[in-house]
Amino acid sequence: MISLIINGKEIDLDTPMSVLDAARQAGIKIPTLCHHEVLKPYGGCRLCVVEVERMPKLQNACQLMAADGMVITTESEEISEVRRSILEFLLINHPLDCPYCDKAGECELQDLVNMYGPTVGRYKEEKRKVPGSHKDVILARNMERCVVCTRCVRMCRDIQGASAISMVGRGNRTKMAPFSAESFNCEYCGNCLTVCPVGAILSRLYMHSFRPWQIDEEVDTICSYCGVGCSLSVQMRDDSIKRVVPKIGAGLNRGLLCARGRFGYEYMASSDRLTVPLVKNNGKHEESTWSEAIHIVAERLAEIKSRDGGSAIGGIASARCSNEDNYIFQKFIRMACGSNNIDSLSRIGFAAAQKYFEDLLGQGITANIIDGLKNSEVIFVLGGDPTAINPVLGLSIREAAMNGSKIFTLGYARGLDRFTALQIDVPVFKEADLLEELVVSVFTAKGVRGEKLDVDNGIRIISEKLSGYYDVNGFNEMKNSLLGSSSVSIVFGPDLVQRTDGHRSIFAVAGLTYLLEARLYLLSERPNEQGLIDMGCVPDMLPGGRPVDIHDFRSKFDLLWNGTVPAEDGLTLLEMMESMKRNEIKALYIMGDNPVFNLPDRPLVTEALEALDFLVVQDLYLSETAEMADVVFPATGWTETSGTYTNLERRIQLQKKAVHVTAGMDDWKIISDLSCKMGYHMSYSDAEDIMNEIAEVSPLYRDLSYREISRGNCLWPYHGEPLRGKINELPSIAESEDTYEADFYLAPDKPLFHSGTLSRMSPSLNRISPEPALKMSDEAADKLGLGEGDRVTFSTSLGSGEARVSIDYAIRDNKVLFSNNFRDNGVYGLLNYKMDRITKAPGIEGCEVSIKKMQEH
Amino acid sequence: MLNETALQEIQELKIRYPERESALLPALYIAQREFGWLSNEALLHVANVLNLPEAKVRGTASFYSMFKDKPAGRNIVQLCTNISCMIAGSDGLVNFLQTRYGMKPDETTPDGRFSLILMECIGACGTAPAMLVNTDFHENLTEQNIGEILETYK
Ligand code: SF4
Ligand code: SF4
Ligand code: SF4
Ligand code: FES
């Protein structure tokens, strides 16, 4: 215990900390400028000086560690004098253009001068001029205002790990600059903007459009883009969103955001938003009313149900929608339509992997706290770039690396490039071979663990065929690191799920997780992939992960839901597509997704949807899929509706309504109205009402309430009872026979600046990244005679696309990557697939592509 | 592009230190030796070879006056204008250099003969004003002797 006295107040500390933190903890304010609570102490400005008894000079409170017996004074005439002088020096070059500066009102320099003076400056010479520092699309850099605190540079280097900016020059002429000296060309997280104390880094999104004190409402909510679920605040004026700001210290992201979360909010106000229900007449959409459109849908679905049975109806739920929406959706498909054919687009990645991992290792195996990554000695990253798919999770991996953890990557992970101990290269699409050898080698060293007999058995079967050695550079180094560490984390991304033999990789990774007692993280591209599974938007599970085919569970729900839950497992997503083609499923209801664009093999998906008798879509805008629908309902999104989301750690968080809605209706509300029309009664006053029902019926969410959720620490396993897994089928151990000898293969790219199909309606994200790029290795570009920025057409057997070439040194094989975010120009539609027979995910590997340079006019 | 020998030298530097960062200054020297000055391309090149962030390389290079961020003349005149030299009359020398030789701070004369850089203290306060021409040291400068000195550099 450390006891010290600050301003006459006795303070006892349990843990060592700086004098500054000790004072703050006791409610004593010490002014700072270069210090920021998310950054390490720097000691650059000396505004935090304090008097310490028996120390000859004033000391920096931010750097001085509190010691037992210290007697400290934080305000005195001498201290004020020093602070005033420092501020006077800073003001020598500061333009004092406060009336014109967006920061005025929340500027730390302004506040400090207000507190300590000086009231007049004595400097009579010219102020420093820094011309031409305003050229970026997002960040406005005004280096005349810079006070050279270096907070931005330290944020970018030490926390974001991007090191995109630095202090350039010396002495009086020092300024912050990105490499290009003009445009930032960086990760655009905006975290430097968060920490800049003055108006030297500002956002162009709202330049000169309001003053900070004019914000009349602020709502704390979560980001709508990915499965991390970062906390953020939406600030509004006159019911329109002015900006999104992070809350330092709040939420699992502790005040950090990525480009999408911070600058991607404008899509909500897009003019492309749907405003009225549409009904197709003679092949054309016509505007309709809510009551008419609901009436038509109720009638048609009832008709198909009575003619062909419930199983002729299918539902696609959405990982963009809340738990409440998804709960109501599956209840509607099961009880009102009488079908278990419920799945989501998550089946092509997260849901497929999650299910097989849980079958093998038990419910909750992927429920690990993101923060825990920092404390891992070894992190094995495979199947995707975490810094692009789940950027804020990626930061924890970078942080671990900076603190000395070893990072191994298998496959493309550009954002970890400078942080990786070793990138393992295997022949294209042969990752499963390596992973199986790896699990066998670990098994050989560690022996049977003996907790999950099926998994032990599976590993043993594989190990009888394999040697436990794989001939690639670094295999042994990685194996030894994994074996030598007591805290291993595995971060598993979607790329390896989208393989015909994806189950082999998943099994091997499950084996590693099990043998090494590792923490397993599943990357999640959409905000509620875990939640929709928990809500029962899967064909084989009821809410709470209870198998449909077990009679006892079903009959419990029969009682609670007042009806009969269909007994047979439904079809998974791709199976539904097949079934539609065969004309068995005749009606499809899609909530908030866009399978025409987001699923592989667009011709097949289009054919399947065309074969339907009836297609309903509810969404925010007229997507490629909504264009085909018989009826389209305009839904509400992100800031317009409240609900809960379950992130990839399985933390349940509250998304709060912030603005008034003029057009769409909440997804759950559309469905419950429709359900009533179809004779299955549903009546809920709001989303909270639905959560109360969920807490009653789902054994996982028992006793959960909005009150508890809003405290922000609602973590797995809540108060519930997880179920032990059941293994459906062990993987075959046959190596995939396929050989890959084409020159180039097309594969999906998961960029940082776009996500799903909503980000393309955000003008700012489009300014950062206006068009999709075809990414390829240096070598591939050489072979094709292409250079950076060249325009090319590329085609597969299913179609073609156009793009500019972007050479990416982190690609080390003959894959070329293309994103799936821009309208009618996405990768998935061009990829044919074979379904993985166990995970039911599409195997999209081995899709040959030819690339041709276009003549520029 | 750096030639093979220069690349080889940098690679060897990399192994010499526990951190890649430590090799940055010597690597920049090599690049400047090869190119004469540090263009953006040269900085990028060093960043790639050392696998260090570009911005960091630029920031580091910009801190030291011995790294040139533009092509320099045949002779580099580094004149101190810090406190002691200023009191001893360095401002007058700056004017003199401009009228007599057309030398402007941070610029190169059109004939490529001189580049002028104004320095912070170069540690010769006792014999101020002082300057460095290339690597030669000159002190107790006056308008008289500075002209004579510069005449020896062609
Ligand atoms: S926006 Fe992010 S990546 Fe870009 S300079 Fe600022 S902190 Fe660095
Ligand atoms: S730009 Fe802002 S944060 Fe960066 S050094 Fe200048 S004042 Fe500090
Ligand atoms: S990491 Fe994900 S949740 Fe966080 S701000 Fe970025 S997109 Fe949003
Ligand atoms: S805040 Fe302590 S020195 Fe800047």
Ligand code: FES
């Ligand atoms: S001030 Fe010129 S040498 Fe010190």
